[in-house]
Amino acid sequence: MLKDFSVPALMMGLLTAFVGFISSFAVIMQGLQAMGASAPEIASALLAQSVSMGLLAIVFSSIYRMPISIAWSTPGAALLSGIGMVEGGFPVVVGAFVVCGALIVLSGLFRPLGRAIRAIPAPLANAMLSGILLSLCLAPVKAVAFDAALGLPIVLTWMVVVSRWRLWAVPASLAALILVLIFGVDLPPDIFAQIGAAIHPDLAFVQPVFTWHGIVSVAIPLFIVTMASQNIPGIAILKVHHYEPPPGVLFAGTGIFSILGGLVGGVPVNMAAITAAMCASEDANPDPKKRYWAAMVGGFGYIVLGLVAGGIIAFVSLAPPILLQAVAGLGLVSAFSSAAFAAYREPETREAAAITFLVTASGTSFAGISGAFWGLIAGGMMMALRHFLRALKK
Numbered sequence: 001m002l003k004d005f006s007v008p009a010l011m012m013g014l015l016t017a018f019v020g021f022i023s024s025f026a027v028i029m030q031g032l033q034a035m036g037a038s039a040p041e042i043a044s045a046l047l048a049q050s051v052s053m054g055l056l057a058i059v060f061s062s063i064y065r066m067p068i069s070i071a072w073s074t075p076g077a078a079l080l081s082g083i084g085m086v087e088g089g090f091p092v093v094v095g096a097f098v099v100c101g102a103l104i105v106l107s108g109l110f111r112p113l114g115r116a117i118r119a120i121p122a123p124l125a126n127a128m129l130s131g132i133l134l135s136l137c138l139a140p141v142k143a144v145a146f147d148a149a150l151g152l153p154i155v156l157t158w159m160v161v162v163s164r165w166r167l168w169a170v171p172a173s174l175a176a177l178i179l180v181l182i183f184g185v186d187l188p189p190d191i192f193a194q195i196g197a198a199i200h201p202d203l204a205f206v207q208p209v210f211t212w213h214g215i216v217s218v219a220i221p222l223f224i225v226t227m228a229s230q231n232i233p234g235i236a237i238l239k240v241h242h243y244e245p246p247p248g249v250l251f252a253g254t255g256i257f258s259i260l261g262g263l264v265g266g267v268p269v270n271m272a273a274i275t276a277a278m279c280a281s282e283d284a285n286p287d288p289k290k291r292y293w294a295a296m297v298g299g300f301g302y303i304v305l306g307l308v309a310g311g312i313i314a315f316v317s318l319a320p321p322i323l324l325q326a327v328a329g330l331g332l333v334s335a336f337s338s339a340a341f342a343a344y345r346e347p348e349t350r351e352a353a354a355i356t357f358l359v360t361a362s363g364t365s366f367a368g369i370s371g372a373f374w375g376l377i378a379g380g381m382m383m384a385l386r387h388f389l390r391a392l393k394k
Contacts, residue, residue: 001062004290012284013297015273016069020298021050021305022171024074026328028267029313030136031077036090037265039317043201043310045265050306052257052269056298060250066243067279067295069234070302073226078332079132079372080267081365086217087210090265096218097262101255103223104231104268124379125228127343127353128153128372131360132225133336136329143326147300150180158330171330179330181319188318190289190375199311203264221372226270229339234271241280242288275353352382 025046032042060068082255086092140158143151157176162169231251240244250271258268275298278284285293305312316324343353356379360372 001293005293006285006290008283009215009291009293010297011284012278012281012294013299014301016278016294016298017301017305019069019168019171019278020053020272020275021302022068022174024072024331025066025309025312026174026316026324027074027081027136027331028072028077029316030325030328031080031267032265033321034081034084035093036085037093038090039042039313040201041090041204041206041265043313044204045261045267046313047201047205047306047307048266049269050302050309052261052266052305054299054301054303054306056253056257056269057302060253061292061299064245065289065292065297066238066245067241067274067276067284067291068238068245069279069295069298070269071230071234071275072266073222073230073268073270074332075129075132075225075229075233075289075335076222077267078136078328079225080218081220081328082132082360082372083137083217083221084363087213088211091207091209092160092211092214093218094206094262094265095210096214096222097266097268098208098259099215100222100226100268101260101262102259103126103219104226104255104258104270105252106255107231108253108255111248115129120224120228120376121349121352121380121383122228123346123349123353124376124383125224125345126339127356127379128221128375129225129229130336130339130343131357131375132372133332133339134361135363136325136332139322139325139329143322146320146322148326150320151326152200153180154323154326155330166334170327173327177316177319177323179359180323181315185318185320199308199314201310201313205263206265208263216373221261221376222268224376225372229335230270230273233273234276237273237276238280241277243280265391288292315376348386349383352379352386355379355382 028046029042032045049072056070057068140155144155154173154176158169158173161172235245235247254270261269279294279298280291284291343357344350356375359378360375362371364371
């Protein structure tokens with residue numbers, strides 16, 4: 001293996017770890033906060049997820065000699081922000097995480113379940129995802145309205161950088177947030193002592209509580225979003241680069257680690273799409289057979305970042321919540337635009353996609369079940385009705 005190591009793979013691996021962590025951790029924090037997690041529980045979750053992503057990337061990439069990159073479910077965390085607090089609090093959410101992980105394992109071991117997920121019409125899955133992301137993507141506008149002096153530097157930084165260096169846009173907006181905190185917010189005098197005390201998080205076990213409400217409102221929509229927007233595209237990215245990964249094994253592995261991570265508050269981990277494309281590109285190594293080192297280096301990077309996650313959280317948490325939401329929202333603009341475009345691309349399914357989007361984006365729960373689930377059901381009913389009426393005409 002050492003003979004396959006290269007400097008380009010090292011640099012790309014470090015870049016993917018940095019971009020993957022910095023671009024998404026604000027979304028993860030926001031989602032867990034919305035679910036009622038405390039600061040120590042969020043630090044525990046980020047540690048568990050980062051170590052899980054790192055270990056899985058290292059093990060899978062070394063075994064299969066492919067640049068298999070693992071990520072956390074950023075759209076899934078955005079879903080949590082849209083759902084908000086559930087009856088029973090964070091233990092019920094943890095129970096839902098465990099169930100979601102079990103469903104991911106089953107999708108890898110039980111092929112019909114994986115096929116059923118793939119059978120969900122892409123326009124509806126994308127419409128649900130865009131509806132989930134909408135509220136967070138509005139946060140930058142709300143941040144500017146909250147305090148233009150604090151919000152505008154973050155938004156303008158993102159706009160300038162995304163126009164030229166897209167991958168660095170979210171890290172740049174996070175850097176702008178840090179500068180806003182330093183120069184625009186009254187920080188406590190013992191800030192460095194607080195960061196030092198919190199820099200190494202501890203794993204905090206949360207006793208899971210399993211309820212029907214948690215399973216239907218959180219676990220099932222989270223499973224669908226994770227599979228449709230992360231796992232399946234992640235496999236597709238590798239195939240586009242002429243790799244043949246074993247989906248069943250990879251899904252089962254991420255599902256098992258999602259169960260373990262869920263017990264300490266972690267959102268499910270899954271196949272990566274964006275960072276997978278980075279590690280599988282020629283920039284990682286001209287030889288496709290040696291690019292797996294980029295994913296392995298990225299895995300080590302995730303583990304290191306997870307070990308200092310507590311300090312990152314301690315510092316960022318000093319910002320007004322709307323500013324952190326703004327950074328998270330800016331990080332999801334690309335995902336929102338891609339999902340919305342895919343949802344409305346086909347004229348035949350446009351009305352069904354619109355219904356899915358509107359029901360999901362409303363954030364309204366029916367019978368205690370989140371709008372994301374009902375949005376998919378409503379859109380599916382509209383699509384089925386359209387097909388039925390067309391069949392009658394024939």
